[in-house]
Each structure stands twice: as structure tokens, then as C-alpha cells.
Amino acid sequence: MNRQGRILVTGATGTVGRQVVAQLVDAGAEVRALARDPHAVRLRAGIEVIRGDLTDPDSLHAPLSGIGAVFLVWPFATAEGMSAVLDVVAEHARRVVYLSSAAVRDHEQRAEHLIEQSGLEWTFLRPHVFAANALGWAQQIRAEGAVRGPYGAATTAPIHERDIAAVAVRALTGEGHAGAIYELTGPDSLAQADQVRIIGEVIGRPVRWIEAPAEIARQQMLARGWPDAAVDGILHAQAELVTEPGPVTSTVEKITGTPARTFREWVSDHSSVFRDTMSAARIHEYGDADVIRYEEVPLPVPEPDQVLIRVAATSYNPSDAALRAGYLQDVLPVELPYTLGFDVSGTITQVGSEAGSFTVGDRVIGRLDYGGASAEYVAAPADVLIHAPATIPLADAAAVPVAALTAYQAVQEHAHLTSGQRVLINGAGGGVGAFAVQLAKRTGATVIATASQRSAAAVRAHGANQIIDYTSTPLADALDATVDAVINLAVITPTAAADLVPLVRSGGVIVSIATPVEPPAGAQVTAVHFLARNEPGQLTEIVELIDTGELTVEVTGSHRLADLALVHGKSQAGQTHGKITIIP
Numbered sequence: 001m002n003r004q005g006r007i008l009v010t011g012a013t014g015t016v017g018r019q020v021v022a023q024l025v026d027a028g029a030e031v032r033a034l035a036r037d038p039h040a041v042r043l044r045a046g047i048e049v050i051r052g053d054l055t056d057p058d059s060l061h062a063p064l065s066g067i068g069a070v071f072l073v074w075p076f077a078t079a080e081g082m083s084a085v086l087d088v089v090a091e092h093a094r095r096v097v098y099l100s101s102a103a104v105r106d107h108e109q110r111a112e113h114l115i116e117q118s119g120l121e122w123t124f125l126r127p128h129v130f131a132a133n134a135l136g137w138a139q140q141i142r143a144e145g146a147v148r149g150p151y152g153a154a155t156t157a158p159i160h161e162r163d164i165a166a167v168a169v170r171a172l173t174g175e176g177h178a179g180a181i182y183e184l185t186g187p188d189s190l191a192q193a194d195q196v197r198i199i200g201e202v203i204g205r206p207v208r209w210i211e212a213p214a215e216i217a218r219q220q221m222l223a224r225g226w227p228d229a230a231v232d233g234i235l236h237a238q239a240e241l242v243t244e245p246g247p248v249t250s251t252v253e254k255i256t257g258t259p260a261r262t263f264r265e266w267v268s269d270h271s272s273v274f275r276d277t278m279s280a281a282r283i284h285e286y287g288d289a290d291v292i293r294y295e296e297v298p299l300p301v302p303e304p305d306q307v308l309i310r311v312a313a314t315s316y317n318p319s320d321a322a323l324r325a326g327y328l329q330d331v332l333p334v335e336l337p338y339t340l341g342f343d344v345s346g347t348i349t350q351v352g353s354e355a356g357s358f359t360v361g362d363r364v365i366g367r368l369d370y371g372g373a374s375a376e377y378v379a380a381p382a383d384v385l386i387h388a389p390a391t392i393p394l395a396d397a398a399a400v401p402v403a404a405l406t407a408y409q410a411v412q413e414h415a416h417l418t419s420g421q422r423v424l425i426n427g428a429g430g431g432v433g434a435f436a437v438q439l440a441k442r443t444g445a446t447v448i449a450t451a452s453q454r455s456a457a458a459v460r461a462h463g464a465n466q467i468i469d470y471t472s473t474p475l476a477d478a479l480d481a482t483v484d485a486v487i488n489l490a491v492i493t494p495t496a497a498a499d500l501v502p503l504v505r506s507g508g509v510i511v512s513i514a515t516p517v518e519p520p521a522g523a524q525v526t527a528v529h530f531l532a533r534n535e536p537g538q539l540t541e542i543v544e545l546i547d548t549g550e551l552t553v554e555v556t557g558s559h560r561l562a563d564l565a566l567v568h569g570k571s572q573a574g575q576t577h578g579k580i581t582i583i584p
Contacts (some may be wrong), residue, residue, distance in 0.1 A: 006030040006066050007172055008093070010054065013041055013071030015132050016099060018351075019165030020071050020172075021047060022359045029173055034063050047357060057084040064092035069172045071114075072098045079555040086118040095178075097171045099164070102128040102183060103237075121365060127184040128246055131158035131266040134195060138273045141199060141207050150214040151238040152193035155245035157185035160261040160269075162361050163252045170255050173300070185257045187260045192238075195263060202267040203275050203455040210244035214239070265346035269361040272308050272349040272377055275299050279584065280375035281564040284337045286326030289568035292340070294561065299371075300379040307358050307382050308350035312374035313398035313558070313581040314341035316567050318491075323371070324568065331531075334370070340564070341373030341582070344380060345388055345398040353383035362387040365543070367401035367534045374564060386536050389546040389553075394560050399431065399579040404542045404551075406513055406532040407435035411443065414511040414528045415485040419444025422483040424475070424503060427490030428464065431454030432513065434554050435542075436487055437462040442550065450475070450481065450490075455577055458554060472532045488512040501525055555581050 007024055011017035012033035024031045024341070025047065036042045038049040052063040064070075070093050074082060089096060098115055100108045104126065105478045115122045137147045164184055171177040190198070193209035200207030215233050221231045252260035267274070280297045320340050322328050345365045348358050358364070366385040372378045388397045410432075411417055417440055428437050428449035441446045441463035449464040456467050468478040482505040488497070489512075497517045504510055506524040510517045516529040545551035556578030559567050570576050 002492055005068030007069045007071065008032050008034055008063055008067045009071045010034045011071075011075065011099075012049075014073060015161045016164050016168070017071070017073055018357075018359045019162050019361075020168050022357055022362065023165050023169045024172065025160075025357070026237055027169055027173060029169075029517045032063060032067065034060075042308070054085055055081060057081075057088045060088045061092075064089060066280045067093045069093055069095040069097070071168055071172060072096050074098070074107075074111055077107055079107045079114060082111055082114050086114055086120070090118050090120050093120065095123075095172070097123045097125065097168050097177075099168070100124050100126050102126045121178045123177045123179075124181045125164060125171070125184060126181060127159050127164050128179075129156040129185070129187065131160050131263055132270075133158070134199065134267070135270065135273055137196065137199070139278060141196075141203075141274045142358075145200075145205060146208050146210050147192075148197045148210045148212045149192065150212055150217045150235065151242055152196075152209040152211050153191050154238040154241035155191045156241060157187065157189050157190050157246055157248040158195065158263050158266065159184050159186040159252070160263075160361075162269075163256070163260045166256045166258070167252060182251050182255065183247070183248060183249050184251055185260070186263055186266075187250075187252075188262055189245050189248050195516055198264050199267050199274055201266060203271050208272075217523070230541075254414045268310070269347060270349055271310060272299060278376035279561065280320040280339045281561055282337045282339045283324055283343070283376075286324065286329075288325070289321075289565045289572060292565040292568060293337075294564070297339075297375070299377055302350055302352045304352040304354040305381055305383070306352045306379045307348045307355050307364075307385065309344060309346040309364065309378050309385075310349050311344060311346040311373055311376060311378055311584050312363075313343075313345050313395035313583045314569065315343040315398045315402070315431070316564075316571065316576075316580045316582060317342060317402050318571075319402070320371075321568055321571060327554065332370075339372045339375050339378075341371050341375070341378075342368055343398045343401045343403075344368055344373035344378060345394050345396075345400075347394070349377070352382070358382055358385070363394055365389075365397045365401055366407060366536070366539070369534055373398075373560060374582060376561075384534055384536055385545060386540050389543045389551070391547045392553050395558070395581055395583055396553055398581050399553055400542065400546070400557050401539060402532070403431040403579060404435045405535060405538060406432045407439055408538050408542060409530070409532050409535075410487050410489075410511050410513060411436060411439040412528060415440075415509055416488055417443040417445045417485060421445045421485065422481070423447055423485045423487060424479070424483045424500075425449045425464075426470075426475075426486060426488045426492075426500070428459045428462075428467075429513070430489055431575055432489050434458065434462055434579065435551070436489065437464050438551055440487070448479070452577075456577070458556075462552065462554075474575065475499070475503060482508070484508050486510045486517075488514060488517060490514055553579075555579055557581075558583055560584075 034052045364385040429451040448466045450470040451459040509526045519525045
């Protein structure tokens with residue numbers, strides 16, 4: 001529980017700082033971010049970004065007003081000026097958590113000493129080797145499938161930046177951390193060559209370490225503008241790590257209660273950086289299922305307002321088939337070749353400069369209005385994404401956006417169901433139907449559902465009060481009275497659509513997402529035919545219902561992305577039911 005009040009985060013857009021902000025918000029803390037230029041900073045909505053400059057202590061009074069704790073990243077190679085900054089911090093805040101390093105270089109040692117003398121309650125974080133250092137190998141891996149460097153046997157336990165942030169959040173918000181110095185590492189001791197091998201395993205292509213003389217590496221770093229002392233210090237440290245591997249600590253687990261993430265997990269969170277191509281299911285022309293091609297394509301590059309997502313799954317929707325067949329050209333014109341897939345669940349691997357507060361490693365879901373999720377990666381607008389449900393597998397969450405939003409809008413916005421009403425849901429055995437039955441039941445309505453024998457049990461489990469087997473029983477014969485609303489989710493003939501009208505009481509409503517229903521002249525029935533719109537706010541409400549157990553997500557089948565054409569073909573032949581996810 002946070003007893004420190006509002007928390008100020010410096011370095012809020014950095015590797016660790018961005019994670020600290022996100023995790024503090026998720027923990028329910030009030031967060032303020034310090035920035036030299038607040039207009040250039042894009043963080044999650046609701047986070048206050050305020051101007052302040054660590055080189056100008058007087059500018060810090062406003063940002064520190066009302067602050068109880070500070071996460072301090074000191075971005076300079078000298079501690080000069082820190083004393084004056086700490087004087088201002090101590091006027092306002094009670095606690096500081098300082099991101100130091102295990103090397104405790106001269107300026108870090110001086111900074112720690114100044115903090116100890118400041119009168120503040122302090123905690124020092126001393127991470128050993130950042131897993132993010134491996135990003136420096138990305139260009140070589142993409143170009144050569146190899147990393148050239150000295151001391152391939154140098155062994156450390158790289159730590160994920162999310163784990164550093166997790167410890168920082170505990171120290172900022174909890175008790176018992178005053179005066180603590182936390183040495184932070186990952187859980188596994190790995191040679192550089194082994195780290196490179198793991199990167200290759202994660203991205204699905206061989207990557208090897210090529211041993212190179214230390215002097216060549218030294219000249220390359222100097223040519224990139226590194227100071228002599230820094231270069232020599234790095235190479236000396238690597239040489240020592242060959243004969244004396246770096247330590248492995250359990251501090252992350254002791255502080256957070258969760259084991260530190262492995263290097264493999266870190267690579268998985270950042271895998272797009274090491275790749276330049278991916279697999280995708282695309283169409284080059286409109287037609288039957290056999291026009292879908294599974295092929296290698298360039299990895300997308302996110303725009304400033306986008307994030308890059310490593311796709312955990314997409315899902316099959318009838319709209320995918322309609323687009324593939326060319327039926328949506330008037331309402332959704334696309335440029336061919338086109339990557340299918342409107343639903344997405346996955347993990348963010350890259351964040352655009354204007355993409356809000358999402359961070360690398362965040363698990364998200366969303367509806368992509370222009371598709372693209374039938375691939376290993378997709379660049380998606382950040383404003384259509386929300387955090388994924390925490391209580392179901394990430395791949396299963398791909399079954400939610402399109403189907404659940406459609407059901408939500410049908411029940412809440414168009415049928416306007418209320419307690420005590422009777423509703424007939426026609427086509428309740430499909431992906432939208434599963435959500436529609438549950439959402440209708442939550443309103444207190446009596447739910448009558450049509451379903452075949454193979455989906456009847458699931459529809460009953462979702463809360464239907466009565467199930468009509470439409471394959472054997474006419475609807476008019478099965479109903480003992482008219483209903484207040486009909487929600488039609490099935491593609492039916494115009495005659496069958498007309499037959500729905502007499503089932504509705506005078507003043508009732510028929511809502512259809514498929515075949516339009518046109519009541520005859522004089523009928524006192526309102527008919528609504530609608531296309532669901534993308535509403536991240538509603539999707540957030542749906543995720544909350546999932547995480548509280550009030551809404552169940554049912555996946556009736558999963559297929560590999562390479563078999564997407566097969567899924568489309570089976571659906572065309574009426575051989576699928578329920579919600580199907582597609583996994584890269």
C-alpha cells in the first residue's frame with residue numbers, strides 16, 4: 001500500500017523510468033513525471049507531466065510540491081550539482097529511491113554519499129548487467145546473423161528492466177526499505193555467446209558468436225565516440241568475467257515475491273529489434289480461401305503514435321472472410337497485398353515516440369480497424385489498445401475485441417435490455433453469441449437462445465434460460481409469448497428475417513448484425529441493423545468483467561497461422577462453430 005502520497009519519477013521516458021511509471025500506475029499510485037519539455041513526452045492518460053530540469057534546482061520546487069517520494073535517475077557522469085538538487089528534494093519529499101549501479105563508479109559513489117547525508121529516507125538500486133545491453137548487437141544480428149566481439153565466455157546474469165522497476169515500485173510505495181542497498185541481477189548466469197544463441201532461438205534463426213580481438217573492439221568503440229577510460233573499463237570488466245563470472249542474486253524475488261525474468265523472456269519482449277522479416281497471412285487478390293498466402297514479409301516499423309506488437313494470437317471472424325472474398329470493398333477498401341486479422345492480443349516490443357504510456361513488455365488487446373494481425377508482428381495505433389485481461393491466457397484474449405464489442409453494443413446500446421425483459425438471441429452458438437448471452441443475462445433479462453445441439457451445452461452454461469434447437473423447431477412454435485427484443489446474429493434468408501417480426505411485442509426492437517430485418521408497414525417494431533464500432537473504453541469495461549469472473553471467454557479451437565486458409569475453408573463449409581483463435 002502506498003503511504004508516500006504522490007510520486008515523482010525522473011527519467012520517466014528511459015528504459016527503467018518508463019517501466020516505473022507504468023507499474024506505479026498499475027499499483028494505483030499517483031504519479032508525476034519530470035521532463036525538460038513536457039510537450040515532447042507521451043505517457044499514459046492521467047499522468048501529470050511537469051516541467052523541471054535537474055541542472056536547475058530552482059525549477060524543481062513546482063514538480064516536487066505535494067510529492068512524498070522520488071525515483072531518481074541521475075543522467076550525468078558527475079555528481080556535481082546533485083547536492084543542490086537533494087536540498088530541494090528534501091524540502092518536499094520524505095523518500096528517494098536512487099538508480100545506481102553495481103559498479104558504483106566514482107560519480108555514483110559520490111551520489112550515494114550525498115543522498116545518505118541528505119536526511120531523506122533512501123534506497124539504492126544497484127543493477128549489475130542490463131539485459132538491454134544486448135540491443136547493441138541488433139544491427140549485427142539483422143545484417144549477419146552473428147555477433148563479433150571479444151570475451152564471448154564473459155558470464156553475467158542480465159536483468160530485465162521490468163524487474164528493476166518492480167523493485168523500485170516496492171521501495172517507493174512500501175515500508176521496510178529505508179537504508180537498503182539492493183544488488184539486482186537476473187536469475188541465470190550466461191556467457192555472452194550463450195546470450196547470442198538464445199536470441200537466435202527466440203527469433204527462429206541461427207545466430208552465432210564470432211570471437212574478435214579486444215583491440216579491434218576497442219578501436220570500434222573509440223570510433224563511435226566512447227571515452228578512452230570507459231572503453232578500457234568495459235573491456236577490463238569483460239575480461240575478468242571470463243575467469244570470475246558475475247554474481248547471481250535472488251533480490252528481485254525476495255522483494256517482489258516473483259522470480260526475476262529470464263534473459264529468454266527479455267529477448268521475447270524485444271525480439272522485433274533483432275529481426276527484419278516476419279511471417280504473415282496475406283491476400284494478393286479477392287476470392288475463395290485458397291487466395292490466402294502464408295509468406296515472409298518485411299517487419300513493420302511503427303509510426304510515432306503506434307506500438308509494435310508480437311502477436312500472441314488473432315481470431316477468425318466472419319468479417320475476415322467477407323473482406324477476403326471482396327464483399328467489403330465499398331465499406332473497407334484495402335490495398336493489396338493485405339494482411340488479414342482484426343483482433344489482436346500480444347506483447348509490445350517497440351513503442352513509438354507519441355504512443356502514450358505503453359511500455360515494452362506490456363500485454364495488450366485491441367480491435368484493429370484496418371486488420372494486419374494475422375502475422376507474427378503488427379504495428380497498431382496505441383489509442384485502440386488496452387491492457388489484456390490478467391486472468392486468461394493471452395492467446396485466448398484475442399477472442400474478445402470484435403465479438404465482445406459487437407455483443408456489448410447490441411445488448412446495451414441498441415436492444416437497451418433491462419431487468420425483467422425477455423430477449424431472443426438468434427445465433428447464440430457463435431463467437432458473438434457467447435458474449436451476447438452473458439451480457440444479456442447480466443441485465444436481468446430472461447434469455448431465450450437459438451443454438452444447435454453441438455453448441456447448446458455451452459450456451460446454457462453462459463446463462464440462457466431457454467434453448468431452441470433451430471434445426472428442428474420453428475421459433476414461433478417454441479415461444480410461449482412474444483419477446484421484448486430480438487438480437488439476430490445469424491446470416492439468414494429474407495424470409496427468415498421477416499419471420500422474426502411477429503415474435504416481438506408491439507413497441508419492441510429487433511437488432512441485427514447480419515441480415516437486415518425490415519418490419520412491414522404499420523408494424524409497431526423498431527428494427528436496427530448496425531456495424532459495431534471500435535470503443536476502447538467499452539473494451540476496458542469488458543476486460544474488467546473478465547477479470548472479475550463475470551464474463552467468460554470461450555475458445556472452441558485454435559489453429560496455426562500457416563493453416564489460416566484451412567480455417568476459412570472450413571468456415572465456408574459450415575464446419576466450424578464458436579470462437580477460433582489463430583496463433584503465429
